[in-house]
Amino acid sequence: MVTWKPELLAPAKNLERLKVAILYGADAVYVGGQKYGLRARADNFTRQELASAAAFAHQHNAKLYVTLNAFLHDEDFDGLEEYCAYLESIDIDALIISDLGVLREVRKACSIDIHLSTQASCLNQYAAKVWKQMGVTRIILGREVSIQEAGVIRASADIDIELFIHGAMCMSYSGHCTISNFTAGRDSNRGGCSQSCRFSYQLHPYSPVSSQAEMRNNLQPDEAVTFLSSKDLAGADQIVSFFQHRICSLKIEGRMKSSLYVATTCKTYRRLIDAYAQQQQLPLTQHQHELETLSRRDYCDGSLSAPAEADSVYLQGENPNIGSHVPVGIVLDTTDEHITAFLSTPLQQHHQIELMPFQNAHVFHTVENMYNLEGQSITAARQQSVVHIPRTASMKDIAPLNVIRAQKSGS
Incomplete structure (x- = not known):
């Protein structure tokens, strides 16, 4: 058995997705607050939600990282010192930072660990050593770096290294893109x-x-x-290399993504990491198929094994997103008699759904009966409604926050 294994780091746009990520196997979650991050369109976390998120994470032996990785102008620094003091008071485990000025001000305000954002474009051991001298404890390398190169940087600079393993890819150098500034009047480097x-x-x-x-x-x-447009990154077949080069954290991209995406990626990569750590045969085909169920672009391995080339460009057709399954909803509660689910898409009688336990095999169920909250039998339910579905013996492992999906028509 391998005694060391990397952290699985997942994204969350809100508190529900954070809980889903942790319960499906993430060791840590990264989120954004209301300011200073690069995902302005995500729900993002209020201060109270951050406190709840930190408490939930720590109760489940997971960590919580907060992004402060936007490139700030002078006026954006207002309130930063007080915000950092608050984050320290609720025991945030690390801050993700890209800007030198932010790094300096954060170091004055608190003693939370600092992880260098991929936006800082750290690509070599010499830059890594400088960042380490400035107080950075982990470096999220630019996506242009291979796993082998990352291993050299880790050993030479003697610092923890984090790499992306899955998710959408940016064509620009570590995300340094300004197209949105000129085409939409929106600053891509400020959220x-x-x-x-x-x-x-x-x-x-x-x-x-x-x-x-x-x-x-x-x-x-x-x-x-x-x-x-780049293809999406999928590094499932690089698990062995991540272990061999002792990359400390494997990061899933996607703070704008659905609970189904978070659940599927966390459960899949959790199983792969644990299988290798326990020296079991890696069921790559099965898990790669699972990742292909997601709404996505074609997959590639980016620059994980060799520099990305022309075949990493996604020349999409009429439908930019492929994948065999769609989200149906999420389990809110369970009793001996039924499960209660919030629907993210309409559901009709006789539809087949697939319920995803946190660890065990998925449960396939044909909806023969369902009820509204008043207990009345219904044959169809609208999107964003709550329904009761009778619980069968096969649903014994189904629990609150389990995600429900269904196969796309024609898939």
Whole structure:
């Protein structure tokens, strides 16, 4: 048995997803507060929610990291010192920071561990040593670095290294993109990214004698392509390499993603990490198939094994997201007689659903009966409604916060 294993680090946009991540196997969760982060469109956590999140995490032997990784202007520093003092008071385990000025001010305000954000583009041992001297305890390397290179940096700088293992990828260098600034008036490096890289664009040769109008007139609508869009990262087949190079934390991207995404990625990578640590055969085919059920782009391994090349570009068709399953809802409560579920999509009688226990095999169930909260039998339920579904013997492992999914029609 391997005595050491890496941390599994998951994203959460709100308190529900944080609980889902931890219960499905995450060792730590990273979240954003109301300010200073790069996901302004996520629900993000109020101070009270951060306190609740920290308490829940620590009750389940997990850690909580808070992002302060936006690139701040002078006026953005108002309240930062007091905010850091509050985070320390609720026992936040680490802060994720990218900006030198923020790092300096945070060090004055509190003694919370500092993890260097991938936004800082640390790509070599020499930069890692400098960051370590400045008080950084862990470095989230730029996604341009391979696992092997990361292992060298870890050994040379003698510092913990974190790498992304799964999720959406940015075409720009460690996310340093300003397309949204110019196309949407939203600062992508201060929490406003509009994912302009996912849009279709038209390519044409530059001509100094042609006007912009002439060039536009020569383009055809079907010539638009998503040449700036990256495939998604999936590093399941790199688990052995992560262990061999002692990468301390494997990070799942996706603070904007659904509970189904969080549950599926956490459960899958938890099983892979534990299987290797226990020197069991890695069931890669089974778990790669599980990751393919998610709404996603095509997968690649980014630069984990070799520098990403042209085949990592996702030239999407009409439907940018593939995947075989969709979220149905989440279990709110259970009794001996029924499970109570909140629906994220409409549900009808005779639909087949799949309930996902935290550890054991999934439960397939055809909905023959369901009831509203008044106990009345119904044949259909709307999105964002709450229903009772009779509990069967196969549902013995189903618990609150278990996620429910269904196969897409035609999949």
